[in-house]
Amino acid sequence: GAVVSQHPSWVICKSGTSVKIECRSLDFQATTMFWYRQFPKQSLMLMATSNEGSKATYEQGVEKDKFLINHASLTLSTLTVTSAHPEDSSFYICSTLMGGSYNEQFFGPGTRLTVL
Amino acid sequence: QKEVEQNSGPLSVPEGAIASLNCTYSDRGSQSFFWYRQYSGKSPELIMFIYSNGDKEDGRFTAQLNKASQYVSLLIRDSQPSDSATYLCAVSNSGGYQKVTFGTGTKLQVIP
Numbered sequence: 001g002a003v004v005s006q007h008p009s010w011v012i013c014k015s016g017t018s019v020k021i022e023c024r025s026l027d028f029q030a031t032t033m034f035w036y037r038q039f040p041k042q043s044l045m046l047m048a049t050s051n052e053g054s055k056a057t058y059e060q061g062v063e064k065d066k067f068l069i070n071h072a073s074l075t076l077s078t079l080t081v082t083s084a085h086p087e088d089s090s091f092y093i094c095s096t097l098m099g100g101s102y103n104e105q106f107f108g109p110g111t112r113l114t115v116l
Numbered sequence: 117q118k119e120v121e122q123n124s125g126p127l128s129v130p131e132g133a134i135a136s137l138n139c140t141y142s143d144r145g146s147q148s149f150f151w152y153r154q155y156s157g158k159s160p161e162l163i164m165f166i167y168s169n170g171d172k173e174d175g176r177f178t179a180q181l182n183k184a185s186q187y188v189s190l191l192i193r194d195s196q197p198s199d200s201a202t203y204l205c206a207v208s209n210s211g212g213y214q215k216v217t218f219g220t221g222t223k224l225q226v227i228p
Contacts, residue, residue: 001162034215043204043220044160093159103148103208103216110159 002096003027006108013084014116021079021111023094029074030096034105035067038091050077084115119143120207122219130227135192137222139205142186148208149181149188150216153201160204164190195226 003026013019023033033050048069049057056069068080081088091112095105121140129135137151148167152160166172166179166188178191188207192199202221209215 044218046215046217049215104150104162104165105206105216106162107152107159112157 001104002030002098002106004094004096004106004108006094006111008111009109010112010114012114012116015085016083018080018082019084019113021081021092021094021113023077023079023096023108025075025096028096028098030077031074032097033071033077034095034097035069035077035079036093036095038093038110044093047079081113084113086115089113089115119217120205120219122203122205122222124220125223126225127222128225128227129195131195131197133195135195135199135224135226137190137192137203137205137224139188139190139219140186141188141205141207141217143207143209144183144186146183146186146207146209148216149179150206150208151177151179151188151190152204152206152218153199154204154221155201163203192224195224197226197228200224200226 005024007022031052035047036044038044046059047062050069050071052071052074058064071077091110093110095107098104119142150165151163153163154160164179166181172179176193180189202223204221205219206216
């Protein structure tokens with residue numbers, strides 16, 4: 001499967017600051033990446049689909065001006081949480097879509113964000 | 117009705133037994149079905165995917181799909197304590213769009 005890295009693995013920030021999370025596809029060119037958020041004891045919730053060279057597609061209820069996604073290259077997508085608040089504290093996970101018919105997704109290790 | 121439903125568990129099985137995890141989905145046109153394993157504090161790891169009715173085996177894992185009943189399951193034979201994790205069922209929606217929908221997961225505990 002695909003190898004995906006994320007940086008940082010954890011971050012603690014003050015309320016009102018912005019945090020950037022990087023997602024890299026290490027062994028293949030990913031035209032599509034997904035960003036998920038997972039609160040404790042809950043399932044993965046898709047936030048947005050990131051497409052290389054075009055605007056991200058956000059899920060209903062996700063503020064595109066708060067969660068800025070940039071997919072400028074085939075190996076890198078970034079998620080910036082702007083003006084973070086404590087309720088944004090969560091586990092953010094990206095995934096890449098392996099080419100093929102079955103839509104297998106491979107996940108990065110995740111970034112745990114804590115907003116104080 | 118949730119799109120992908122799983123029993124949250126925990127499902128407790130003794131070491132060496134067969135663990136059976138179940139999942140139902142609502143979109144009859146769903147094409148692909150996935151099982152992910154997620155250890156606490158970690159991201160999901162793909163275990164298996166299946167797209168045709170019937171069984172698909174990979175080592176100790178067997179995925180079973182019944183599209184008529186909109187039901188997919190995962191069997192883990194010879195369960196080990198290291199199998200203790202949350203298992204997420206995921207379904208790829210119909211229509212060619214590449215999004216998948218995840219269930220809330222079943223927590224499996226394998227008792228030594």
